[in-house]
Amino acid sequence: MFLRTLREDPVDAEVMSHKLLVRAGYIRRAAPGVYSWLPLGLAVLTKIERIVREEMNAIGAQEVHFPALLPREPYEASGRWTEYGENLFRLKDRKDADYLLAPTHEEMFTLLVKDLYSSYKDLPVSLYQIQTKYRDEARPRAGLLRGREFIMKDSYSFDVSDEGLDASYEAHRQAYLRIFERLGLEVVPVFATAGAMGGSKSEEFLHPSEAGEDTFVRSAGGYAANVEAVATTVPEPIDFTDAPPCRVVDTPDTPTISSLVEFANAEFPQASRDWTAADTLKNVVLAVTSAEGERQIVVVGMPGNREADLKRIEANIGALLGFAGEPDVEAATDADFAKHPGLVRGYIGPGTSLDSPVLGEKSTTALPYFLDPRVVDGTTWITGANEARKHVIGLVAGRDFAADGYLECATVLAGDPAPDGSGPLEIARGMEMGHIFQLGRKYAEALGLKVLDENGKLVTVTMGSYGIGVSRALAAIAEQGHDEHGLIWPASLAPAQVHVVAAGKQAEILDGAAELAESLEQAGLEVLLDDRPKVSPGVKFGDTELLGMPVIVVVGRAFKDGRVEVKDRRSGERTEVELANVEQAVRQLLVG
Amino acid sequence: MFLRTLREDPVDAEVMSHKLLVRAGYIRRAAPGVYSWLPLGLAVLTKIERIVREEMNAIGAQEVHFPALLPREPYEASGRWTEYGENLFRLKDRKDADYLLAPTHEEMFTLLVKDLYSSYKDLPVSLYQIQTKYRDEARPRAGLLRGREFIMKDSYSFDVSDEGLDASYEAHRQAYLRIFERLGLEVVPVFATAGAMGGSKSEEFLHPSEAGEDTFVRSAGGYAANVEAVATTVPEPIDFTDAPPCRVVDTPDTPTISSLVEFANAEFPQASRDWTAADTLKNVVLAVTSAEGERQIVVVGMPGNREADLKRIEANIGALLGFAGEPDVEAATDADFAKHPGLVRGYIGPGTSLDSPVLGEKSTTALPYFLDPRVVDGTTWITGANEARKHVIGLVAGRDFAADGYLECATVLAGDPAPDGSGPLEIARGMEMGHIFQLGRKYAEALGLKVLDENGKLVTVTMGSYGIGVSRALAAIAEQGHDEHGLIWPASLAPAQVHVVAAGKQAEILDGAAELAESLEQAGLEVLLDDRPKVSPGVKFGDTELLGMPVIVVVGRAFKDGRVEVKDRRSGERTEVELANVEQAVRQLLVG
Incomplete structure (x- = not known):
């Protein structure tokens, strides 16, 4: 047996599965996020692959195998050559033609089916492969859990009708649940956003784990979603006919939200109830960079008891700004503030398209301004006055200010209501083990995949795309099944x-x-x-x-x-x- | 079944296996030299892989799996980052670090064993993988027979002693013969040169086929070699004490070698026998480009009944010029000739380091001059006089001219003697199905792989490297087994x-x-x-x-x-x- 166990943890290992898999001689690092499989690791991997294969075959999916080295053109046609940004490994061949190392194969499968099939009678069809994938992660970490070269099972379904897509999607969903059950890996299917993949309905299969990178929520009533996908429960608008006018006040000694709330309750008490942090409107300045590199400064407003959640913003702001794919979002830098002197740090008020008798022209920043959906018309707020050491109290949404749009921008908090009314949410961390997408007709349209329907009319095919991280599953199983002495494999997967x-x-x-x-x-x-x-x-x-x-x-x-x-x-x-x-x-x- | 057969041959297909595999829906082109495997093709591939695996396991080799995406450093240490030239796919990651898509993994296996093992007691060990490989071929062709992304089984043996390497090499050799026998694929093991791989002993397993790209020779007595590796049988030198002096003669009407020979027999007959084309000395001007891009013009001389064989020259000239790896060799261009006005096209004589009373100073070209090994001392030649419409007759090697070195530069002809005396050679074409190398200590030295021997002394490990083209084998089996109607699979490999x-x-x-x-x-x-x-x-x-x-x-x-x-x-x-x-x-x- 080619094997050498190590006494020392690898220096770059943060999680137990990584430490143990390296120490036990299952894997070996070749480059950041790139691993070699030694005999024991390959044995487990092969057993996982066999289970995945059996369950994919059981739903009638057919195995194929695509190249990892692909030409630029199909990814150009779908827009992903650009949208993937720096996550895509790009290269040129000796004739200076552009190639990429495929992160996923929607385009190629679409073209294959277009090439071979022309009639509704050929559909539905589901194809899959177990294949090496590439993603130039900014921060490869945790061993196999987030690698730059990794093994995925990806499959693609092709249907004529939306009902057909629903059925293909559900078949994959059930197959995934069976796969994870056979792997002995606890997963929670959660609603998710589609991200760079595009399309409509999408679910992730998350393995609950503190070592996970994804935050998700679930309710006792069975709702579960990736935080990016949680839709805020929007309150009813409030009649503001009788709301008192707002006023600008001096607030020299309110460096924090709690001191501001304390000040407001002491000096400007409300009749009905005390002001709380949730009544302050926090306006955050962000820089949004599109996959093409366009940088846009925006201001987002949210209740002061919440933070800006950059992942949620990344998942949702693209559409508002007309950016294709998922942009990068970060806090605005000093240089950004320097270019917008109207933004007074610590005292930023809402941008507004309404006449604001109080904020006057100071309120107009000319920057896009987006609001958390909780800030419905008629709600009353304490917020910055766009002037140092001054706040506005009693500012009413829809009367004194408005936004360029609503954006899911704020952190989800434990206790928030589930969007489907199934009770308060709890927050957990998980690893993404699988992801299924109803892509719809995005790729088929971009690449011209049409078939003749029963009436001899050309119709665009509707697609699903389904992935399982095979090498990542191995790491998750190791992460779930170990003790302080080492790994503990289930009998069906042990080398x-x-x-x-x-x-x-x-x-x-x-x-x-x-x-x-x-x-x-x-x-x-x-x-x-x-x-x-x-x-x-x-x-x-x-x-x-x-x-x-x-x-x-x-x-x-x-x-x-x-x-x-x-x-x-x-x-x-x-x-x-x-x-x-x-x-x-x-x-x-x-x-x- | 996801399948569509085609009536038309693909436009880029030159060989039957390519035409039929595409038409029958086994494979599909994704880019030049890059193919997708459809269900039927993948089924055959999987069966071939299983046979390869079983035979590798049977000789105690252990399966691992390395990344295809590798960092530059190990290949820099071995020199192959440069030596591979344009055949290597290179890319940069988002941090601008250099990576490559591995064409073969000697460096990584060497480092792995170095990392894990430290004692002679751990050896011998043989490791293998079945993996996707990359080579940016200048002319990808014939479908799977010469692809840019392809599947290989590569293995590596590690031994302390030369005898150990011999045993590991022989075990692989026998395993390869069993694999090809089980695949029903006729192969001839032939002696080969090591090329960019380095090392000493090396054999190729060639499948005899007119569609093959390799030319090999074999004798009835059992000798077989790739033409690049055929060593010329060198005649004994001849005593030239009594040889008549040479003379420069006007040859205005001898545009071809045969007209020159006719002229010589008519005007300057030899006493002993007629002049033949084999008595003329043909001097060919070539441009040799190293992997680093250095371009050197050389002149090579050979008997006029043979041509310059560029592949044989490429395999052998590197060492003479001090170039690492295998250089590119091509005919000199007009521009090259323009830079060397001493080279009179059609009348180029030998470069020489001897006093030449006849050729005088015209003979000195200052360019490296190499001779075919048949041009031994004492042989008498007709050759160009470095002046238009003039030849020299009766020029004696070793008396009137010499060379900077001997080079295997000429074509091998049917009927040439086998180097081992086993009879005349016949010439055939074949496809390279496998290649085994005794690498020796080249990689272990470059990367510092040493272990402690029985006496506690550090010794450098000696290695072998062994490859089978798995996807190419599939194409060769299809090429061997088809008729005008389509493919014919052996029962053990059919989908x-x-x-x-x-x-x-x-x-x-x-x-x-x-x-x-x-x-x-x-x-x-x-x-x-x-x-x-x-x-x-x-x-x-x-x-x-x-x-x-x-x-x-x-x-x-x-x-x-x-x-x-x-x-x-x-x-x-x-x-x-x-x-x-x-x-x-x-x-x-x-x-x-």
């Missing part, structure tokens, strides 16, 4: 089912272990044998725990009396077993 | 063993075919069913021949009487068989 250890240097022990290993192998079990003659039993035991085979058989002192120790890696339970009963004992632990 | 055709539109026929297909499948056979209701039997029969499953079962008119037709694709033989006996009939044809 071997039994780890036989020769605990001693005597020929009797070494030969006995080899014979036992061979007899277990002949009985149809997958066996890993540790017969290193010069390594101490202690080191070998440590390695059994690090490597994580589900059952460990120790051939030691009791062997001369015809007994060995059988150990369950997960529970740590050990039993002394007669040689004749070893196979049975192993099999019991494997099914348990 | 399915039986092709069941419903030859008719009647429900009875369609249902009958489906039931028969299912019963054959349940009997453990792999079945492809053509139950397209609106396609004529003639088109379906054509498709069975194009697709090439080994056995075809036709459910047609006789089905109502309980009989179907069973056809052998290769022989075309048809038999009417009772339904109860179909499975048996199919199995007989499969083993036959």
Whole structure:
């Protein structure tokens, strides 16, 4: 066995799965975010791939295999050559033609089906591949969890009708749930945004884990969504006919929102209830950069008890600004502020298209101004007066200010209502294990995929796209199944089912272990044998725990009396077993 | 089945395997030299991979999987970042770091073993992968036979001693012969040069085929070599003490070698024998470009009955010029000649470092001058006099001229003696299916792979490298096994063993075919069913021949009487068989 276990964690490892997979000799780093698979890792990967393949075949999807090196033209036609921005690995061949390393293959599958099929009778069809993908991540991290070269199963469905797409989508959804169940990997399907992929309906399969990069919400009533996709529950507008006028006040000593709220309650109390942070309107200046590199400064307003959520903004602001794909969003820099002297930091008021008798012309910044959907007409706010050490109190939305549009821009908070009324949301972290999309007709239109329908009329095909991160799933399974000593694989995925250890240097022990290993192998079990003659039993035991085979058989002192120790890696339970009963004992632990 | 057969050959297809694999829907072109695998093609590929895997595992090689996207540094250390020249796909990541798409992985395997192993006790070890490789070929052609993205099995052996390397090399050699035998692919192992790979001993496994790009030679006595590797049989030097002096003669009417020979025999006959074309010394001016882009003009001299063989020159001239890797060699251009007015086209004499009373100072070109090894001392020649319409007759090698070195520069001709004395050579064409190399210590030295030997002394490891073109093997099998109607797969590699055709539109026929297909499948056979209701039997029969499953079962008119037709694709033989006996009939044809 080509294997060397390490005592030290790799210096760049942040999460346990990464540390353990490297230390146990499953994978090895070749470059940032690029890993080699050593024999043990490849064995687990192959078993995961087999399960994915079986479930894809079971829904009638057919396996194909596309190149990773692709020409620019189809991605130019769909717009993604540009939209992917720096995430795309681009290169030129010796004739100076543009190529890319494919991050996903919508365009190529669309063109393939266009090439081969011309009639509704050929549809529906679902095609898949298990293939190496590339993404030039800005921050590759956590080993296989976010790599730059990784293995994905991607599939694509092609239907004539929307109902057909619904059925193909649902078949994939069910197949994904079965795959994750067979992998023993807990996942929560959550509503998601489509991002650079385009299309309408979309769900992610998140594995709840503190090591995950995605934040999602769920309610006791069964709602679950990626935070990017959570739609704010919009309150009813309020009649503001009798609302008192607003006024600008001096607020020299209110450096924080809580001090501002305290000041307002002391000096300008409301009759109905106290002011809270949720009554302050926080205006945040952001720089939005499109995939083409266009940079736009915008101001977004939200209740002061929430923060600007850059991921939510990235997912939603593109459409408002007319940017294709998902832009980058960051806080405005000092240089940005310098170009817009009307923005008085700490005292930024709402931009407005309404006459504002109070804010006057100071309120007009000429920058796009977007509001959190909670800021409905008739709500009353405390906010900055666009002048240092002054605020406005009692500013009414729809009367004193308005916006260029509503934007899901604010953090989702635990306790917020689920959009479907199924109760308050709780917030959790997860890893994206799969993502399914109803692409609709975006790619088929861009690339001209039409077929003749029953009436001989050309109709544009509607598509779905479905991905599972295969190498990432392996890391997630390792992340979920380990203890402080090492990895713990489920029996169906472990590189071997039994780890036989020769605990001693005597020929009797070494030969006995080899014979036992061979007899277990002949009985149809997958066996890993540790017969290193010069390594101490202690080191070998440590390695059994690090490597994580589900059952460990120790051939030691009791062997001369015809007994060995059988150990369950997960529970740590050990039993002394007669040689004749070893196979049975192993099999019991494997099914348990 | 996602499949559409085509009636037209693809416009870019030159060889039958390419035409048929595309027309039969096995593969699809994505870019020049880059192909997608459709379901049928992927099925064959998977079966080939399984055979390769089994034989590699059988010699104890362990499977791993490396990235295709690799950092520049290791390839810089070995020199191949530059030596590969334009054949290497290079790219930069978002941080402007250099990467490449690996054409082969010597460096990475060397580093991996260096990283994990430190003692002679860990060796020998052989590792392999089946992986997607990249080469930016100048002229991708013939479909899968010479692609830019292709699938290779590459393996690497690591030994402490030369004897160990011999054993690892021989184990691979035998495994390769078994693999090709199981693939039903005729191969000839031939001696080869190491090329850009470096190292000493090397053999190619060539599949004899007119569609091949490699020329090789073989003798009846069992010698076989790539033409690049054929060593000329060097004659004994001749005593030239009594040789008559040479003389410059006017040759106004000798535009060709044969007219020159005729003129010489008429005007200056030799006592012993007639002059022949083999007695003329042809001097050819070539431009040699190193991988780094350095361009050097050289003159090479050879007997006039042979041509300059650029591939042989490329394989051998690098060492003479001190160029690393394999340079490009082409005929000198008009511009090159313009820079060297001493070179009189059509009348170029040998460059010389000897005093030449006849050629005088005109003979000195200051360009490197290399000679074919047949031009031994004492041989007598007719050659150009470095002056228009003048030749020298009776010029003696070693007396009147010499060279800067000997070079294997001339074509090998049928009938030339085998270097090992095993008889005259015949010349054939072949496709390179595999290549095995004794790399020796080149990579281990460049990358510092040393282990402690039995005496605790650090020794450099010696390596072998072994490749099989997996996707190319598929094309070669298709090229070998086809007729004018389509593909003919061996039973062990066909996407399915039986092709069941419903030859008719009647429900009875369609249902009958489906039931028969299912019963054959349940009997453990792999079945492809053509139950397209609106396609004529003639088109379906054509498709069975194009697709090439080994056995075809036709459910047609006789089905109502309980009989179907069973056809052998290769022989075309048809038999009417009772339904109860179909499975048996199919199995007989499969083993036959």
